Amino acid sequence: MKTYDTMTREELKGELAQLKKEYSRYQSMEMSLDMSRGKPCKEQLDLSMGLMDALNSDADMYCEDGTDCRNYGVLGGIEEAKVLLSDMMENNPDNILIFGNSSLNVMYDSISRSMTHGVMGNTPWCKLDKVKWLCPVPGYDRHFGITEYFGIEMINVPMSETGPDMDMVERLVAEDEAIKGIWCVPKYSNPQGYSYSDETVRRFARLKPAAKDFRIYWDNAYGIHHLYDHDQDYLIEILAECKRAGNPDLVYKFASTSKVTFPGSGIAALATSSNNLEDIRNQLKHQTIGYDKVNQLRHVRFFKDIHGMVEHMRKHADIIRPKFEMVEDIFEKNLGGLGIGSWTKPRGGYFISFETMDGCAKAVVDKCKKAGVKLTSAGATFPYGKDPHDSNIRIAPTYPPIEDLRTAAQLFTLCVKLVSAEKLLREMQEGTAVKAESTVKSEDASKQS
Incomplete structure (x- = not known):
């Protein structure tokens, strides 16, 4: 598998055409998923419903x-x-x-x-x-x-x-x-x-x-x-x-x-x-x-006591662990080896941190939003909302149902590919333009001499 930065211009153009076609298909699904905050899902909240019975009007x-x-x-x-x-x-x-x-x-x-x-x-x-x-x-x-x-x-x-x-x-x-x-x-x-x-x-x-x-x-x-x-x-x-x-x-x-x-x-x-x-x-x-x-x-x-709390947290883990593993698997399957993103594989907590190529995070979040998936704003993980590299995106897998999360993760990887391909093509075109300008200047200098 070629990394994106080793593809020719024609290969990148062909890749981009396919990605845009796939992105249009996701947009037609009219999704509305919110992955912007690290919230427990309904099944996790249900684990604590016994709190409602821990005290009643007859309780000591x-x-x-x-x-x-x-x-x-x-x-x-x-x-x-x-x-x-x-x-x-x-x-x-x-x-x-x-x-x-x-x-x-x-x-x-x-x-x-x-x-x-x-x-x-x-x-x-x-x-x-x-x-x-x-x-x-x-x-x-x-x-x-x-x-x-x-x-x-x-x-x-x-x-x-x-x-x-x-x-x-x-x-x-x-x-x-x-x-x-x-x-x-x-x-x-x-x-x-x-x-x-x-x-x-x-x-x-x-x-x-x-x-x-x-x-x-x-x-x-x-x-x-x-x-x-x-x-x-x-x-x-x-x-x-x-x-x-x-x-x-x-x-x-x-x-x-x-x-x-x-x-x-x-x-x-x-x-x-x-x-x-x-x-x-x-x-x-x-x-x-x-x-x-x-x-x-x-x-x-x-x-x-603490033993009851530890056992309670095992139940939380059983609910959210498959979500983390599924997102990580999708990232690896769709982005592994392409050289356009990296991500953490935590053993706990509520988030996965994703790093895009420099200058791509805002565009990825925006494309996800336009296809119906709301992520944490790019830059939010830095003071004043300013990520100097525009590369970090916080992924919050816990809240959506697992099938919705699967769709959202697939869309996310598609948007990472799309934005990365657009960036690399743009850089190629700018590089060609600079090279052409340099050639013209060189020829003009030769004529003058």
């Missing part, structure tokens, strides 16, 4: 310590929920706060409090001339949306299979006091599905930031979201590693049950050092008397 609403979950109080969350979430996050219950349904909201609030009141007695960020943030790319668009909203200057840090470029991270945080944080999705990252190596985690724990109020925003959103039972990624626990390195206050670690139970009705948690917890509680007590303890109790009664 009291915790083991006598707390009535129907009433005010318990700012940090009920003890049973702290034990359950701490087991999920691999932390001590004493180092955890339980919040509402959204860890993204907790991250937003953490930055908002830092802006207005500072971190552990340091100057509020709103009083500083400049606040900067490190952003591993490609990354999670909603993370970037928060820092952009607060006017924080974002700096791209390249990602690899082992995590962010740590040489760059170490250098930047050590030399620039304006850098106050870094976004991290350390396990099954969004969108590549990469997990940080042991060395990367240890280097994070040993950072020497110039800013005393620098914090690592460690979003362990996919900590238990494995696709396989016996082929899982493992991550060194960052808080313990920071403590060993003499940097106990360096990290805010976030997680939630958003893609474990119901995304709109889960529970979120923050794990961090005792010093950070005291600082956060002192600010949080002015914001709320306590979060939804009834929902916390509901989750505890439904799962019982």
Whole structure:
């Protein structure tokens, strides 16, 4: 099989004619599929319907310590929920706060409090001339949306299979006091599905930031979201590693049950050092008397313990694993060996990251949309929506029914071929035009001499 860049102009023209004919056939199907967000499908949501039966009007609403979950109080969350979430996050219950349904909201609030009141007695960020943030790319668009909203200057840090470029991270945080944080999705990252190596985690724990109020925003959103039972990624626990390195206050670690139970009705948690917890509680007590303890109790009664949660996640994996494998198989069958795209093969999480040829991602997403398949916007995985190479596309396989997903994946590969062939033909024509212009100039110069 020839790669596209080794085809002759006539071969590419013939290929393009066939691709356009096939694309017209997809357009005539009048599809309407949405693959723009990493949402659980109906079958996944059905797994958690037992939450509706975990409590009823006759239920015992009291915790083991006598707390009535129907009433005010318990700012940090009920003890049973702290034990359950701490087991999920691999932390001590004493180092955890339980919040509402959204860890993204907790991250937003953490930055908002830092802006207005500072971190552990340091100057509020709103009083500083400049606040900067490190952003591993490609990354999670909603993370970037928060820092952009607060006017924080974002700096791209390249990602690899082992995590962010740590040489760059170490250098930047050590030399620039304006850098106050870094976004991290350390396990099954969004969108590549990469997990940080042991060395990367240890280097994070040993950072020497110039800013005393620098914090690592460690979003362990996919900590238990494995696709396989016996082929899982493992991550060194960052808080313990920071403590060993003499940097106990360096990290805010976030997680939630958003893609474990119901995304709109889960529970979120923050794990961090005792010093950070005291600082956060002192600010949080002015914001709320306590979060939804009834929902916390509901989750505890439904799962019982971490073993129930792990078994629950196996059921999730059984539903979405075939979707990931099917998309990867279609990509390999239709694009393998053509030299026009590459993609990740994650062992967990919610996404596949696809790299087109430079300058092709927006056109591929646009062609998919015109044929009835909505993808995440090209550029969304970079701060300010600007992918410098216009090459990254986030694929979200979980939500569509598998047959719809099959059609969407086939269409996607067709659009990648179409856009790539058009680009290569255009470059050939431009190259010929440049060559012809150069020849004319050379002949004119010869005549003049």
